[in-house]
Amino acid sequence: MKNIEHKGFRKNEIILDGIRYLLGNGYFGYRGTLSEYTKAEMVALNLNGIYDQMGELWRESINAFNPLYTIVRVRDTELNPTKIKPVSHVQGIRIEDGVFYRETVFSIKDHQIKISSERFADQKQRQLLYERYVIKSDSNLKVDLYTGIDLDVYNLSGKHLEILDQVDEADFFFVKARTKQLGLPVVVGETTTRNFDAKGEVLNQNNKLLRHYSIQMEAESEYIIEKFTGVCHTRFDSYEHLDMLVTKAQKLGYLRKFTENKAFWREKWDISGIEVIGDDDAELGINYSIYQLISSRPYSDRVSIPARGLSGQVYKGAVFWDTEMFMLPFFLNTDLESARHIVMYRIIGLKGAKSKAEAYGFKGAFYAWESQEDGYEACSDYNITDALTGEPVRTYFREKQIHINGAIVNALGRYVERSGDIDILFLGGLEMAIECSKFYLDYLTYNRDTKLYEALQVIGPDEYHELVDNNAYTNYLIDFVFDKTIELIELAREENPGKIAQFIKDKDYQAEIQKIRQMRQKVYLPGPDDTNVIEQFSGYFELEDITLADLKKRIKHPNEYLGGKDGVATPTKIIKQADVVTLLALLPEKFTKVVKKANFNYYEPKTEHGSSLSASMHALLACDIGKPNYAYEHFMSSALIDLNGKAKQFAGGIYIGGTHLAACGGAYLALIYGFCGLKHHNYVLSADTRLTSKIKEVRFKILNKNRLAAIKVTGTTANITWENGK
Ligand code: BGC
Numbered sequence: 001m002k003n004i005e006h007k008g009f010r011k012n013e014i015i016l017d018g019i020r021y022l023l024g025n026g027y028f029g030y031r032g033t034l035s036e037y038t039k040a041e042m043v044a045l046n047l048n049g050i051y052d053q054m055g056e057l058w059r060e061s062i063n064a065f066n067p068l069y070t071i072v073r074v075r076d077t078e079l080n081p082t083k084i085k086p087v088s089h090v091q092g093i094r095i096e097d098g099v100f101y102r103e104t105v106f107s108i109k110d111h112q113i114k115i116s117s118e119r120f121a122d123q124k125q126r127q128l129l130y131e132r133y134v135i136k137s138d139s140n141l142k143v144d145l146y147t148g149i150d151l152d153v154y155n156l157s158g159k160h161l162e163i164l165d166q167v168d169e170a171d172f173f174f175v176k177a178r179t180k181q182l183g184l185p186v187v188v189g190e191t192t193t194r195n196f197d198a199k200g201e202v203l204n205q206n207n208k209l210l211r212h213y214s215i216q217m218e219a220e221s222e223y224i225i226e227k228f229t230g231v232c233h234t235r236f237d238s239y240e241h242l243d244m245l246v247t248k249a250q251k252l253g254y255l256r257k258f259t260e261n262k263a264f265w266r267e268k269w270d271i272s273g274i275e276v277i278g279d280d281d282a283e284l285g286i287n288y289s290i291y292q293l294i295s296s297r298p299y300s301d302r303v304s305i306p307a308r309g310l311s312g313q314v315y316k317g318a319v320f321w322d323t324e325m326f327m328l329p330f331f332l333n334t335d336l337e338s339a340r341h342i343v344m345y346r347i348i349g350l351k352g353a354k355s356k357a358e359a360y361g362f363k364g365a366f367y368a369w370e371s372q373e374d375g376y377e378a379c380s381d382y383n384i385t386d387a388l389t390g391e392p393v394r395t396y397f398r399e400k401q402i403h404i405n406g407a408i409v410n411a412l413g414r415y416v417e418r419s420g421d422i423d424i425l426f427l428g429g430l431e432m433a434i435e436c437s438k439f440y441l442d443y444l445t446y447n448r449d450t451k452l453y454e455a456l457q458v459i460g461p462d463e464y465h466e467l468v469d470n471n472a473y474t475n476y477l478i479d480f481v482f483d484k485t486i487e488l489i490e491l492a493r494e495e496n497p498g499k500i501a502q503f504i505k506d507k508d509y510q511a512e513i514q515k516i517r518q519m520r521q522k523v524y525l526p527g528p529d530d531t532n533v534i535e536q537f538s539g540y541f542e543l544e545d546i547t548l549a550d551l552k553k554r555i556k557h558p559n560e561y562l563g564g565k566d567g568v569a570t571p572t573k574i575i576k577q578a579d580v581v582t583l584l585a586l587l588p589e590k591f592t593k594v595v596k597k598a599n600f601n602y603y604e605p606k607t608e609h610g611s612s613l614s615a616s617m618h619a620l621l622a623c624d625i626g627k628p629n630y631a632y633e634h635f636m637s638s639a640l641i642d643l644n645g646k647a648k649q650f651a652g653g654i655y656i657g658g659t660h661l662a663a664c665g666g667a668y669l670a671l672i673y674g675f676c677g678l679k680h681h682n683y684v685l686s687a688d689t690r691l692t693s694k695i696k697e698v699r700f701k702i703l704n705k706n707r708l709a710a711i712k713v714t715g716t717t718a719n720i721t722w723e724n725g726k
Contacts, residue, residue, distance in 0.1 A: 001273070002284050004643060005092030009081045009104075014041050016645040019311050019659055021093045023100050023119065024295035026303070026338075027126035028064070028231060029310025029659075032093065032100055035070040035117060035133060036080040039154035043069075045129075046310045048296075049303035050186070050233050051317060051372045052179040054158025059378050061306065061317020062160050065175050067190040067229035068131050069150035069208060072115060072143050079106045079115060087112065095291040097265040098123070112138045122257065123264040125245055126299050128230040130257055135215075135223045143217055146203070147225060148210035149173050149190050156313040156655070161186055166209055168202055172246070173209050176239055185238040188231045189246045193254065195224040226254040268294055271701050271708070272334045274671065278696030285639030286671055289664035292642070293330050296661060301344035302373065308658030315656065316378045318370035319345070321404050322662035324411035325586065326613060330668045332418045333702045340424070343415045346408045347428035349375025350435060353405075357439050360399060364438025367404045369397050385653035387559040393652060395564055396466045400459040402443060405436040406477030410586075413484045416491070418680070420705065425492045426499060433485040434509055437516045440478045444523065452524040460537065461582050461613070462575040464563030468537035472526045473583040479523040480587065482516050489513065532598030534580050544572040548608060561652035562610065573606050577614035581607070585620040597625045612638070612647050616666025623674030628692040631674055639667035672700060676713040680704075687711050687718035 004020065006013075014033070018041070021032020026048060033043045044063040053059035072079045081089055087105040094101065103116040114136045122128035135143065151163065160179055167174040172191045178184060192211070200211035215223055228250040232242035249257055272290050276283035296309040304319040305327055323342060331339035346367070352375025353365035360366060368377035382392035412429050416422065444453035455478060460471030493500045504510055528534050535541050554568045562569035563576060578585070581603050584596050600621050609615055615634035622631035641647050641663045649657045672678045676698055677688025683705045691698065697714045708723040 001096040001269070001287060002280070003092050003094050003096075004284070004288060005090060007088075007090050009086055009089035011082060013645070014082075015657065017091060018042050018044075019642055019657065020645070021091060021100050022292070022295070022309070022311050022659060023093070023098060023121045023129075024310045025121040025123050025126045026295070026297045026299045026310075028121070028129070029295070029312075030068070030119070030121060030129060031311060032091070034081070034091070034102060034104075035068055035131070036078065037082075038069070038150060039152055041082070042154050042312070043150070044154055044312050045188075045231060046312050046317070047186070047231065047233060048298070048306070048310055048317070049300075049373055050179065050184060051376075051378070052160035052181045054160060054180060057157035058316055058380065059181075059372065060155075060157050060160075060313040062179065062186065062233075063153045063155060063313065064161075064186055064231045064233075065153055065177075065188040066150040067129065067148075067188050067231070068119065068227060069210075070133055070145065070147040070225070070227075072113070072135055072145050074108045074111070074113065074141065074143050077108055079104075079113060084108075095288055096269070097262045098291070098295065099261075110139065111141050113141070113143070120258070120261050121295070122249070123261060125249070127232045127242060127245055128228070128249055130229070130249070130254060131227040132254055133225045133227065135217070136221065137217045137219060139219045141217045143215050145213045145215060145223075145225070146208075146210045147192060147213075147227065148208060149175055149188055150208050151175060152207035166204070168209070171200070172243070174239060174243065175209065184234050185236065186231070186233040187238045187242050188229070189242045190227060190229040191246060191250055193226045193228070193250060195222070228254075271703060272330075273700075275697070275699040276671075276695055277698070279694050282636065282639065282695060285636060285643065286667055288643060289639050289667045290330070292659050292661060292664045293327060293668070296659075297331065297335065297338040298341035298345065301341050301348060304342050304345040304371075305661055307661065309661045311658040314658040316370055316372065318368070318372055318378045320370060320662075321407040322613060322665070324407040326616070326662035326669065327665035328411050328414065329673075330665055332414060333672075336419050336703070339415055339419070340421065343412055343424065343429070344427075346375070346411070347424075347432050350428065350432050352376045354435065362439055363442040364440075365405065365432065365435035366402065366439050367408055367436070369401050369404055383654070384561050384564065384651050387557040387561065387650070387652045390653055393561060393564045395463075396459055397463060400457060400467060401463075402440070402455065402458055403460065403471075403474045403477050405439060406474070406481050409433050409436050409481045409484050410477070413488065416488065417682070418704075422492060422495045425488055426496070426503065430488060430492055430503065431507065433481070433488055434507075434512060434516070437481055437485045438512055440481060441512075441515055441519060444478070444519075447524065450524060451522075453519065453522050454524045460579045461577055462536065462579040463611075464567060464569040464574070464576040465537065465540070466563065468539070470524060470526055471537040472534050472580050475523055475525055476583055476587065476590070479520070479525060482520050482523070485516055486513075486520065528595045528598065531602075532595050533602045534583075534595070534599055536575065536579050536603075540573065546572045546574060548574055548605065559650035559652060562608070569608070575603070575607050577609065577611035578603070578607060578617035581621050582617045585617045585624070588624055593625060596621060600625055600627070609637075610648060612641055612660040612663040613666065616663065616670045619666075619670035620674045623670070623677070623690045626690070628675060628690050631670065632692045632694060635667060635670040635674070638663040638670060671698065672711075676700075676711065676718065678702070678711065685709055685711070685720055687713055687720055689713050689716060689718050691715050
């Protein structure tokens, strides 16, 4: 597998490199920054599932202190490429074993000094993070090395940690802190093993807790420090636990940890890796996307995968529909344990969803648009600022993107289908589905003329058009939720009739279930018109017809937000992202080829693809209607989005950069369900060939009911071999 690497130092790419070369393990993400960087370069050890709010600012995920801070000085000169021009610089990530590396050569007077390092996140003891840092000089030289914990962390919305204690004991540093809002413990620890003798002098300055070593270097000798670091949070014994873990890791040694890490990734890639023969870029892009998905996989039922993964605090570290609709399928195919965490996270989040519904005066569960712990809604009424004036823009994402419930029930259904884990239904799964349905029952409005129920004043996936009636995607999903809820109740009944009867009685769901049954077939489902196009929402066809190029001429600021009340796209047919196309791509069995073709042709030119969720849906649909060459471009733009750094970095005045996990998951969907036409029929699989001429062959594996299927698709054949050779 090829490395993702860049030769030469690029100051203006520091922020994007922080995303490109990200390390993670689901517990934390560590940005792809250099050891000498500070908050100015957006170093972040971003944590999953722990949040804090400062005053009225946005509630966001937490960046812990940075335990990988190291600098080297030669006399007064700091060896830092942002300060002195290096002779050479290489920075990269080996996705094969999840290792970040860099090598920088500096020249000072007559000396050439090389700094090289590698680091990786522990994938089993997920609190831990290691680094091996090496300095070498071509001549004898005295250097000063400082290494320890940087306490001055980068934050988007205020400070979140209050430091309680700093421990310096037996060569270990620990910083104990608590979150400001909830008082949860967050502890960062660090220790080093060195191959040289030097007594470390402890320095506590500039918000950094450091050990300073003066080293008299001999020419061509390597001076190595191995850092054993970690972060632990929320547990009452976070300090003791982390102390035990770091101590143990150090005892085992760097090499042992390195070998364990390699073994972890070898096993992961064996199931998850995809070979794309004939197209190196596609192979790199898809496996990089998979690397990001694996690095973000949840570690418990209390966490899921945020929209920007663990690359920082963008989008508040919150979980969106992105996870269920775009990322979950990868885990269903390769890692059911993580898939289960994703579903359980929503079951636990029922608490937050019920209180959100209540707050808006509805029954049932209304899931958070931006979900934090326990399903807490983090989305505010003002999510965007005007790029020109800086004024907050009122958006209705929080209260009107009701399609989120549909994504969650869809995920539960798919998980149960693929895993056969009926127990989850009794562990809150059924309650979740019924409460989601209950919300929809309450939300819908009866139309006396048509005798159908309508979803009024909603927002579909296309966020540029707010408060619209009968968004096709939303209505079809509501209908789907009613069907799926009844189907899951029946499934549970078959498994355990006594238990389900008791459950319905205890929860007093009899009348509710009856209502859901009655509502099936009664939701208004916008059908194709006489040109076979489905109207995105009532009145959409009457909006101004304008080309994307002409609309762009009306834009006054490069970061301008195009939707909302005054957005330039709002009165027009230009849409932010796949909407009807998402519906056709995700529920393909509900629509004919003719309808799919007509809608693809109609909506493709009207779609800005302003969201990273858009391209993969167009790729999927394009494959389905026999346009693989068209699909290819969209597939590649999803797969390479973070490597190219081409995604939008701002929504109005708000920074929205980071890893785009939905695009990663979407690229996976496009490749295996689009180009390779994979289909699940209960536990049977089928595949098809819809490859572009650019791709000669695709090979991947699917874990299907504990059996592994190897799929090989060429330009003319599709072949499935089961583990036992059948
Ligand atoms: C998109 C949403 C998406 C969110 C997080 C927004 O720009 O419109 O559909 O869920 O980003 O990725």
